Structures are given as structure tokens and as C-alpha cells.
Amino acid sequence: MSRARMTDSPAWASATPRLSVLIPFLRDDPTDLLNRLEAEAPDLNGQVEIVLLDDGTGDAKLTAALEQRVTTLRLPARLITLTANEGRSRGRNRLASAARGNSWLFLDSDMRPDRSDFLAAWLALIQREDPAVAFGGFSLMQAPTDARYAVHRSIALKSECLSVEAREQAPEKYVYTSNLLVRRDVFAAEAFDPAFSGWGWEDVEWAMRVARNHAVRHVDIPATHMGLDTTASLMAKYEQSADNFARVIARHPTVVATYPSYRAARLIRRLPARGALRSVVRSTVLQDWLPAGARAFALRLYRAALYAEAV
Structure with missing residues (x-):
């Protein structure tokens, strides 16, 4: 495994979170997403923590800026900085090993919540149902409309930005780690397969395994995929x-x-x-x-x- 450097917010050490938000990134700057989540801090009473993983970006300037931002957060937060890339599955497994909550929200760094109470809505779902797995949904509400992204936009609107009812027709198929809630015991039994490399299918394959023993819920707590x-x-x-x-x-x-x-x-x-x-x-x-x-x-x-x- 790559060497890791940890940077914690002041609230990290004493927090006892119920929900851990797990954000991997590689050469992206997650600051905007971090700031939007931080805006909910006063209403969360320390029940939500953030764990960020820099999966080997190797950008000293970005690392320094993120470390400084993390140390000013009110939310309990930890930044894990790796010296070399571990890949999508291993990176998410490493994030999971750092999580302290009983439920984990995998959230990609190029996602933007579509509602101001995004974390509170996930927390309310946990308190109400404690689901094994739940996917909140995609949108393109805030995504760029440049012509160069028109083809991806067309594909995403047809096959990914679907209603709860449409996703429920094939629950395991419409599971993406971009906005995915997983309970700790479920992930302990079924982690992401590190044998997957490159891009695609590791999250759907994981959901297929999980669906054998657990219900895969689909809910309406969407976030925009900015990274077209x-x-x-x-x-x-x-x-x-x-x-x-x-x-x-x-x-x-x-x-x-x-x-x-x-x-x-x-x-x-x-x-x-x-x-x-x-x-x-x-x-x-x-x-x-x-x-x-x-x-x-x-x-x-x-x-x-x-x-x-x-x-």
C-alpha cells in the first residue's frame, strides 16, 4: 500500500459520527464540494464526518490548500493523502477502513448536492430506516452545458439520471459510488473487488453481490454529476x-x-x-x-x- 499522510479537522478526535461521507479524488479539487457540505455543519450536531482520499494526485499546491482548509472545518474531517495511486476499488476500501460511522456515504468529488439539506436528508433516512444500501440518484441540474459535453449529457439523461421508480426496476444495475449509502456490516461482508482495474463496472458488480442478501433501496436525495x-x-x-x-x-x-x-x-x-x-x-x-x-x-x-x- 502507498504511504499515507493524515490531516484532521479540530472536531475529528472527539467526534462520534453516525454517518461517514467518503470522498475519493485524483487530480480533482474537492474544495467546492467540501464547502457545500460544511455549510450544513451547524445543523448536524457532529453526527456526520467527512473522510477525503487523495489517491496519489501528487500536486503539492493542492495538498497544501486542502490541508489548510481541513484544519478550519467545523465538521469532523480527515484528509488522507497517498503518495501513489491505488485505484478506484482499493481507494474506496481504504476510505472505508478510516470511517467511524455505522453508515457510509460514498460521494465522488465531482458531485454537487442538489438540495441544501443533503446530508441532513441522508441522516434522516438512516434514523428512519437504517437501510443496508441506498442510492440517492444522479442529476445534471448544475452540470455544464458546453457543446463539447453534449453527447455525454444525452447519454447520462437517458441511462443514468433516472427517477426512483425507473431505478427500482433493476435495483442492482443503477448503483454508482457517486452518491451511495452503505451500512458498515454490509460492506464488511462485501467490499469492492480490487481485481477491477481501469474504469467501470466495479460498483455494479459489488451491488450484484450485495443484492443476494440485502435490499438495494433507491431514494430521491440527488446530486449533480459535474464531471461530464x-x-x-x-x-x-x-x-x-x-x-x-x-x-x-x-x-x-x-x-x-x-x-x-x-x-x-x-x-x-x-x-x-x-x-x-x-x-x-x-x-x-x-x-x-x-x-x-x-x-x-x-x-x-x-x-x-x-x-x-x-x-
Whole structure:
């Protein structure tokens, strides 16, 4: 494991939190998110702590600024700074090992709460139901509307920014570690698999394991995903995710078989010229003059063509 440096807020040592908010980041500045959460401090009575993990950013200026900010917080908070990157699964597992609450909220650093009582709403849910797992939902309410993000925006609105009712149709599928509540005993039994590398599917695979023994709740406590990608960046992430998709298929074939992405990949797998198809749709995605919806459809087809090699 990488060497870690700890920086604590004044309230950290004496706090006995009920909820731990776990925020990993790599080369992002989580200060804006931290400030928004800190605004709720007077109403939380020390029941919520923040644990941040810098997963090997290596930016001395950012580290110094964050350490200074943490030491001024009213919320109980700890900043863990790593000297080298450990990856998405190992990083989140390390965050979990530092958490002291009985419930943990995994919150990505590029998320922004969509309500001023965001932490209070999560705390109220814990006090009312103490759920094993709950996902609060995505939105793009505060996200940038630049043209370069139009394709990602189109895909996210169609497949990720869904209502509670829509997510409940496949509870384990619509679980992302960007706004995810997990009870301590559940995570102790099922941690994130460190064998996943690159981008994608480690959170959904985790939810598939958890769903065997626990209800996966979906609630309306949304946060905006600010980190929209350019089309080229999103394509690169899909290209990284094919091996992870194969790993999920091997472990949960019955569940994955119900997913449209799997069915599309199986159809493409039968095509004699699937390599040519992949090249054509990739080129289509990159045509800026096409409508965003058409490019988003082509990008989903490109992902299915990539996944065809894994099914």
C-alpha cells in the first residue's frame, strides 16, 4: 500500500459520527464540494464526518490548500493523502477502513448536492430506516452545458439520471459510488473487488453481490454529476471498461444477460465484419456536425461493439 499522510479537522478526535461521507479524488479539487457540505455543519450536531482520499494526485499546491482548509472545518474531517495511486476499488476500501460511522456515504468529488439539506436528508433516512444500501440518484441540474459535453449529457439523461421508480426496476444495475449509502456490516461482508482495474463496472458488480442478501433501496436525495466528459474521453473510458465487463459476465451471467448492452453485444458478436462496424461507428461518434442524440446512439453502439469481444 502507498504511504499515507493524515490531516484532521479540530472536531475529528472527539467526534462520534453516525454517518461517514467518503470522498475519493485524483487530480480533482474537492474544495467546492467540501464547502457545500460544511455549510450544513451547524445543523448536524457532529453526527456526520467527512473522510477525503487523495489517491496519489501528487500536486503539492493542492495538498497544501486542502490541508489548510481541513484544519478550519467545523465538521469532523480527515484528509488522507497517498503518495501513489491505488485505484478506484482499493481507494474506496481504504476510505472505508478510516470511517467511524455505522453508515457510509460514498460521494465522488465531482458531485454537487442538489438540495441544501443533503446530508441532513441522508441522516434522516438512516434514523428512519437504517437501510443496508441506498442510492440517492444522479442529476445534471448544475452540470455544464458546453457543446463539447453534449453527447455525454444525452447519454447520462437517458441511462443514468433516472427517477426512483425507473431505478427500482433493476435495483442492482443503477448503483454508482457517486452518491451511495452503505451500512458498515454490509460492506464488511462485501467490499469492492480490487481485481477491477481501469474504469467501470466495479460498483455494479459489488451491488450484484450485495443484492443476494440485502435490499438495494433507491431514494430521491440527488446530486449533480459535474464531471461530464468530452466524447473522446468517454470513448476512452468505454475502451477501458471491456475487461471489467467480461469479469462481471463471468461472475453474474444470469443478471448480466438481462441487460440491453449484453444483448446488443451478443448480436454484434455474430457479425462477420464486427471490426469494420466498430470502426464505422467510432468515426460517426466523432462527427461534430451530427446531432448529439445521433452521436450518443452511435457511442452506445460502439460500446456494444467493444463488449462483443467479451461476451
